[in-house]
Amino acid sequence: MRAEIISIGSEITSGQNLDTNCQWLSLRLAELGVSVAFHTTVADDLADNIAAFRIASERVDLVLTTGGLGPTQDDLTREVLASVAGVPLHEDAQSLAHIRAMFAARNREMPERNRVQALMPAGSEVLFNARGTAPGVWMKINRAYFAAMPGVPSEMFTMFTEQVVPRMRAAGLLGQGSVILQRKINCFGAGESVIEEKVLDLTRRGHVPEVGITVSDAVISLRIFGRGPTQADALAQIAPVEATIRQRLGDLVYGVDDEELQQVVERLLRQRGLTLATAESVTGGLVAHRLTSVPGASEVFRGGIVAYTNPAKVQLLGVPAALIETHGAVSSQVAEAMAQGARQRLGSDLAVSTTGLAGPGTEGEKPVGLVYVGLAWAEGVRSLAINWGGTRAEILSRSAKSALNAVRLFLLNG
Amino acid sequence: MRAEIISIGSEITSGQNLDTNCQWLSLRLAELGVSVAFHTTVADDLADNIAAFRIASERVDLVLTTGGLGPTQDDLTREVLASVAGVPLHEDAQSLAHIRAMFAARNREMPERNRVQALMPAGSEVLFNARGTAPGVWMKINRAYFAAMPGVPSEMFTMFTEQVVPRMRAAGLLGQGSVILQRKINCFGAGESVIEEKVLDLTRRGHVPEVGITVSDAVISLRIFGRGPTQADALAQIAPVEATIRQRLGDLVYGVDDEELQQVVERLLRQRGLTLATAESVTGGLVAHRLTSVPGASEVFRGGIVAYTNPAKVQLLGVPAALIETHGAVSSQVAEAMAQGARQRLGSDLAVSTTGLAGPGTEGEKPVGLVYVGLAWAEGVRSLAINWGGTRAEILSRSAKSALNAVRLFLLNG
Numbered sequence: 001m002r003a004e005i006i007s008i009g010s011e012i013t014s015g016q017n018l019d020t021n022c023q024w025l026s027l028r029l030a031e032l033g034v035s036v037a038f039h040t041t042v043a044d045d046l047a048d049n050i051a052a053f054r055i056a057s058e059r060v061d062l063v064l065t066t067g068g069l070g071p072t073q074d075d076l077t078r079e080v081l082a083s084v085a086g087v088p089l090h091e092d093a094q095s096l097a098h099i100r101a102m103f104a105a106r107n108r109e110m111p112e113r114n115r116v117q118a119l120m121p122a123g124s125e126v127l128f129n130a131r132g133t134a135p136g137v138w139m140k141i142n143r144a145y146f147a148a149m150p151g152v153p154s155e156m157f158t159m160f161t162e163q164v165v166p167r168m169r170a171a172g173l174l175g176q177g178s179v180i181l182q183r184k185i186n187c188f189g190a191g192e193s194v195i196e197e198k199v200l201d202l203t204r205r206g207h208v209p210e211v212g213i214t215v216s217d218a219v220i221s222l223r224i225f226g227r228g229p230t231q232a233d234a235l236a237q238i239a240p241v242e243a244t245i246r247q248r249l250g251d252l253v254y255g256v257d258d259e260e261l262q263q264v265v266e267r268l269l270r271q272r273g274l275t276l277a278t279a280e281s282v283t284g285g286l287v288a289h290r291l292t293s294v295p296g297a298s299e300v301f302r303g304g305i306v307a308y309t310n311p312a313k314v315q316l317l318g319v320p321a322a323l324i325e326t327h328g329a330v331s332s333q334v335a336e337a338m339a340q341g342a343r344q345r346l347g348s349d350l351a352v353s354t355t356g357l358a359g360p361g362t363e364g365e366k367p368v369g370l371v372y373v374g375l376a377w378a379e380g381v382r383s384l385a386i387n388w389g390g391t392r393a394e395i396l397s398r399s400a401k402s403a404l405n406a407v408r409l410f411l412l413n414g
Numbered sequence: 415m416r417a418e419i420i421s422i423g424s425e426i427t428s429g430q431n432l433d434t435n436c437q438w439l440s441l442r443l444a445e446l447g448v449s450v451a452f453h454t455t456v457a458d459d460l461a462d463n464i465a466a467f468r469i470a471s472e473r474v475d476l477v478l479t480t481g482g483l484g485p486t487q488d489d490l491t492r493e494v495l496a497s498v499a500g501v502p503l504h505e506d507a508q509s510l511a512h513i514r515a516m517f518a519a520r521n522r523e524m525p526e527r528n529r530v531q532a533l534m535p536a537g538s539e540v541l542f543n544a545r546g547t548a549p550g551v552w553m554k555i556n557r558a559y560f561a562a563m564p565g566v567p568s569e570m571f572t573m574f575t576e577q578v579v580p581r582m583r584a585a586g587l588l589g590q591g592s593v594i595l596q597r598k599i600n601c602f603g604a605g606e607s608v609i610e611e612k613v614l615d616l617t618r619r620g621h622v623p624e625v626g627i628t629v630s631d632a633v634i635s636l637r638i639f640g641r642g643p644t645q646a647d648a649l650a651q652i653a654p655v656e657a658t659i660r661q662r663l664g665d666l667v668y669g670v671d672d673e674e675l676q677q678v679v680e681r682l683l684r685q686r687g688l689t690l691a692t693a694e695s696v697t698g699g700l701v702a703h704r705l706t707s708v709p710g711a712s713e714v715f716r717g718g719i720v721a722y723t724n725p726a727k728v729q730l731l732g733v734p735a736a737l738i739e740t741h742g743a744v745s746s747q748v749a750e751a752m753a754q755g756a757r758q759r760l761g762s763d764l765a766v767s768t769t770g771l772a773g774p775g776t777e778g779e780k781p782v783g784l785v786y787v788g789l790a791w792a793e794g795v796r797s798l799a800i801n802w803g804g805t806r807a808e809i810l811s812r813s814a815k816s817a818l819n820a821v822r823l824f825l826l827n828g
Contacts, residue, residue, distance in 0.1 A: 007453075009628075010626055011626070011628050011637070012453070013440060013450045013451065013452070013453060014440055014441075014444055014450065014596070015436075015437045015438070015439070015440030015441035015443075015444060015450075016596070016598075016628075016637070017628075017630075018432065018434065018437050019433070019453075020432065022429075023429045023432050024429070025429070026427060026428055026429030027428075027429035028429075029429075030428050030429060035457075036427045036428065036429075036457070037427065037456070037457055037459065037462050038427070038454065038455065038456055038457075038462065038466070039421075039426070039427060039433075039453070039454070039455035040452065040453070040454050040455075041436075041452065041453035041454075042451070042452055043449075043450070043451055043452075044626070045451065048451050048452065051473070052452070055469065059465070070606070070629075071606070071607050071610075072606070072607075072610055072617065072627055073617060073618055073619055074617070074626055074627065102803075105801075105803075106801050106803065107801065108605070111607040111608065111611060113607050113610065113611070114607055131803070131804070131805075132803075152629075154804055154805045154808060180428075212430075223430075278699075278720070280699075280702075283703075283706075284702055284703050284705070284706025284707070284711070285692075285694075285699030285700065285701070285702030285703035285705075285706060285718060285720065286699065286703040286706075287699070288694075288698055288699030288702075288703075288720040288722075289697075289698050289699035289700040289702075289703045289810075291698070291699075292697075292698025292699060292700075292720070292722060292810075293698070293806075293807060293810065295773070295774050295775075295806060296775075297698070297722065298722050298723055301722055302722070302723060302725075302726060303719070303720045303721050303722045303723060303726035303730065304699060304719075304720040304722075305717070305718075305719055305720070305730070306692070306699065306702040306706070306717045306718040306719070306720070307717050308702075308706060308711065308712050308715055308716070308717045308718075309712055309716060309717060311716075311761070312716060312717035312760060315759070315760075315761075316717065316719070316759065316760070345729070345730065346726060346729075346730070347725070347729075359709070360709055361709075361710075392707075392709060393707060396703075396706075396707065
């Protein structure tokens with residue numbers, strides 16, 4: 001059982017866009033025990049698409065394609081499938097009704113061009129698109145089952161999970177090989193080499209299970225790869241290594257898999273029945289944005305103030321002007337006063353603040369990357385200083401993580 | 415002149431790593447006037463590699479490969495090239511000396527395994543590796559020139575620039591054809607099919623220059639691909655089409671290439687000597703974050719208030735509680751009151767607000783995706799309603815763009 005993923009679009013072959021759909025599908029197939037032999041990306045060219053689909057139909061058992069299902073003249077996938085299978089296209093009435101309904105739900109009439117999205121190769125099955133207009137296509141050509149999905153990530157994710165996986169199971173394409181499961185242990189608050197030193201015996205080549213270490217935006221992740229004939233076997237290989245890592249790294253570990261700091265912070269706030277507010281200077285709303293990206297945030301997040309200028313710090317947060325005058329806006333004193341101001345004005349149990357320099361310009365002698373995080377609670381206030389490296393965008397993102405991590409550590413340890 | 419890029423490694427086909435080498439090479443080739451027809455990624459499997467290299471050798475003129483040149487048993491590229499070309503491997507004395515010297519420079523002895531890195535297919539040329547041990551390979555097989563490079567990005571970048579590009583030029587693979595330049599025209603405020611209908615004659619197949627249409631996070635981009643013997647020729651091909659597009663789409667066009675709405679908003683504010691404040695409910699700080707991601711934002715952005723809960727709207731923005739009671743927090747009335755409150759409290763010339771439902775849950779009869787954007791200025795206030803589809807994250811991102819776009823249109827048209 002081997003699979004190939006075909007991504008369609010000149011925006012990928014030209015280097016304009018990075019192909020993240022392909023990575024997502026590869027990870028899902030690995031979890032399902034299906035090994036991916038090839039990724040192919042092809043520009044929006046009819047002859048090249050036909051060639052790529054034909055090659056895939058002869059060398060693997062499953063082909064997942066993304067893109068080329070839109071309403072425009074560049075969208076060739078329907079035509080390509082029909083051509084490689086040697087069948088005509090026909091209009092699918094149910095798909096057409098769905099497309100019209102999607103437009104109607106947004107109070108718009110369906111443009112005539114979108115009608116082509118209802119064309120299906122004869123003998124194929126419609127893959128229902130719960131999140132968009134373009135239906136997908138499921139059909140067998142030569143040796144391979146094809147699942148043609150849209151390129152829009154959210155549409156593709158849902159269609160793969162709800163429509164393609166059940167058909168893979170029904171076609172006997174699952175569960176023949178060995179399962180590979182990944183467990184990602186996410187850490188924040190120390191550098192890669194500090195963390196690696198604590199787990200050197202686990203990350204060496206040949207260790208079973210394999211443990212890899214990756215860094216992304218100041219989060220250090222340890223990935224444990226469990227393998228076995230069943231999911232249970234793969235999980236049993238992972239569990240003891242995860243326990244060892246957690247024991248050695250303590251509260252540097254904040255979560256697993258795709259868990260983010262803001263989710264952990266909100267869970268801890270909910271468990272303790274506490275609320276949070278934010279006062280942001282350097283991070284300019286990013287801490288609040290991350291907190292509100294979690295559904296249900298309003299139960300624990302009261303709101304925030306983005307006080308990007310000194311007058312805003314004084315007027316909206318009640319930071320004494322003299323404090324800014326004496327210590328500068330980028331100082332532990334101002335960070336603490338900002339957190340206290342936000343806590344008072346928003347009536348929350350806790351408040352966290354940020355003030356710092358993200359560059360490109362500096363302010364006096366303070367270096368770019370210097371950030372203070374303030375934390376205020378009923379009985380007190382404190383702050384910490386961090387020196388982040390990187391671009392402006394990286395400093396902003398990492399500073400927001402430092403703020404969230406400060407809240408996490410307070411909720412865990414006081 | 416068509417090229418293919420082959421990336422080698424199970425860490426890519428399994429989804430562990432994202433293939434950024436491929437994107438980098440695609441962008442460089444476009445600048446050199448070479449069009450990329452295919453990307454292929456293949457796992458560390460001998461038969462699959464041989465098949466992929468053979469297909470490429472027959473369908474394009476240039477093949478750039480990355481990976482598979484290390485010293486381990488997984489590294490198959492040397493063997494694959496020799497097999498597809500039908501030639502033996504021999505040890506290259508100069509490459510071996512270089513590998514030994516690289517180890518010596520780090521005070522280490524060369525492990526015996528690294529010796530395989532000096533093996534070269536008969537009739538090939540060595541591509542010197544200035545940054546690592548693995549030499550690359552340059553050779554012609556069937557119709558195509560192959561450049562096999564290491565997978566380590568820094569090694570690959572240097573080898574491509576210093577070793578491969580001069581050989582491409584010498585082999586006549588450059589400059590026969592033409593330079594390809596891209597111009598991206600970014601639009602916001604209408605759907606893909608509405609925009610395409612206005613430029614159907616330009617996006618049809620065979621139009622010169624080629625015009626493609628892509629959508630990313632509710633931004634519709636028209637890409638014009640100019641081709642010509644020189645950069646000036648390519649630009650001359652683009653200019654009249656860009657003018658036509660701008661004339662037809664009017665203020666739906668907000669910028670070009672990588673320009674983002676927040677950059678345009680800040681430029682317009684600066685030109686007009688005006689300041690802005692934000693009042694965010696549904697977008698939870700994302701509008702402020704986007705504005706402050708632009709360096710120098712503090713000159714035009716006063717700050718913002720994230721009023722995620724009803725009490726925060728009343729206390730921090732002065733929204734009358736009765737207004738929320740009567741119309742609901744998600745209403746044009748509350749959006750307008752929020753904008754007025756932010757403008758007053760932050761002392762800005764303009765203020766923009768958002769209130770809406772991003773899901774997953776709903777509030778009464780109002781649908782997920784319904785968002786009101788309010789805009790207040792010295793003489794007045796107004797609002798608009800938008801229905802966004804998509805996931806929670808998509809609704810948040812698109813709503814933030816709607817808010818920025820409302821400011822842009824006000825600054826342009828009043």
